[in-house]
Amino acid sequence: MKKLLLCLFLLSAGAAFAQVAQAIKKDFEAIVAYTHQKNMDKVIDMTYPRIFTVMPKAQMKDMANGMLDGMGIKTIFEEVPLMLKLSPVKKLNNAAICLGRYNQSMVLEFANPALADMMTKTQMKGTVTEKIGDNKVRMKGTQYLLAIKDSYTGNSWKYLRYDDEDAATNARILSKEIIAAATQLKTALKIVK
Template identity: 30%
Template sequence: MKHLTTLILALLFTVTSFAQSHTDEITKNAQTYYDYMTAQNFDGVLDYMYPKVFDMAPRAQMKAGMEQMFSSPEMKIEFLSNDVTKVSEEKVVEKITYAAVFYNSKMKMTFVSEQNKPEEDRKGFLDMMKSTMDSQFGAENVASDFKAMSLIINMDATMFAIKDPQYTGWKFLGNDDAMKMLVDSIVPESVRTELLNEE
C-alpha cells in the first residue's frame, strides 16, 4: 500500500510538473512574441506566427502591411504592454498540440495628423474616435488624452499556441473577429470550443 501511495504521488508530481512546463514554455514564447510586437520587430513577430497563415497571405506582404500600419504619418500605434494572464490545458488532435493563451494588452493610438488643428476640430475628432473604440472594446476599456490627442485601449484577448511537428517550437495564431475565417480553417472546432471555454 505504501508503495502504491508513493507511486501515485510520484505520478501526480510528474503530471503537475509537465502541466507547469507546457504553461511556462508557452508563456515564455508568447512573451517574446509580444516583446517583438512592442518593439515593432516584425521579422521576430512573423517568426513566431503559425506558418500556415502565410498560405493565405505571403509573409512579405504581411510584413509590408505591418510596417505600413505602424509607420503611418497620420496615426502612431504603440503597444504599451502585453501580459499573459492564463494558458489553458493542451489538446492534441492528429499529432498537433493546441493551447489557448489568454492575455491583456494595452495599446496607444496617437492621432498625429490632428494635433495642429483647431481645438474644436480636435475635440470632435477625438470624441468620434473614442465612440468608435468604445463600441468595439467597451467604454470602460478606452481612455482619451486630449492634450496628446491619443486613446489608450485596454483589452483582454486570446490567441492559440500551436505545436506542429512540421515546425520548430510553439507558434501563435491570433483569435479575433478579423482572423475568424483563418482560425476556423486551421484550429478544429472541438479544440476552439474546449480550450476557449476552459474555466
C-alpha cells in the first residue's frame, strides 16, 4: 500500500511539474513574440517587478520604443527557430526559478553607415555581428530569460533578461540565493546543446 501511495504521489508531482514547465515555456514564447512585435506594454506586464525599482516602467517603455529610433537605427527582429531550452524548475527558500536559453537574430539598419561599421567592430559576448549591407548589420546569438516566482511577483511567474550585460542590474534586484542558483542553471544550459 505504501508503494502504491508513493507511486501515485510521484505521478501527481511529475504531472504538476510538467504543467508548470509547459506554462513557463508558453510564457517564454509569448514574451519573445511580444518583444519582436515591439509590444512593450505586454512585455512590461510579464517583467519581474523589482526591475522597476532600478528603471521605472515609463522609462523602460520609452527606451525600448525610442532609444534606437532616436539615434537613426531601425531594429528588425528576424524570425528564426527559438531552439528554446529550459532548465528544471529550481525551488529555493523564498522563490522558484527556471532559466531559458533561446536563439535571437535581428537586423539593425543605420541612417549613418559609419555606425554600421562601428557596430560590426564591437564585440559582444555570445553574439555574432556581421555586416550585410552598407548600412545594415545582423546580430545573432543566444539569449537567456529567467522565470521567477516569489513574493514580489504575487506568487506568479515573471521574467527577467539574464544575459551577461544585465548582470550589474540583476545583482541590484535579485537575492544572492537567486543569482547563485541562476548561475548554476546557466552553466548547465551552456553544456546542453
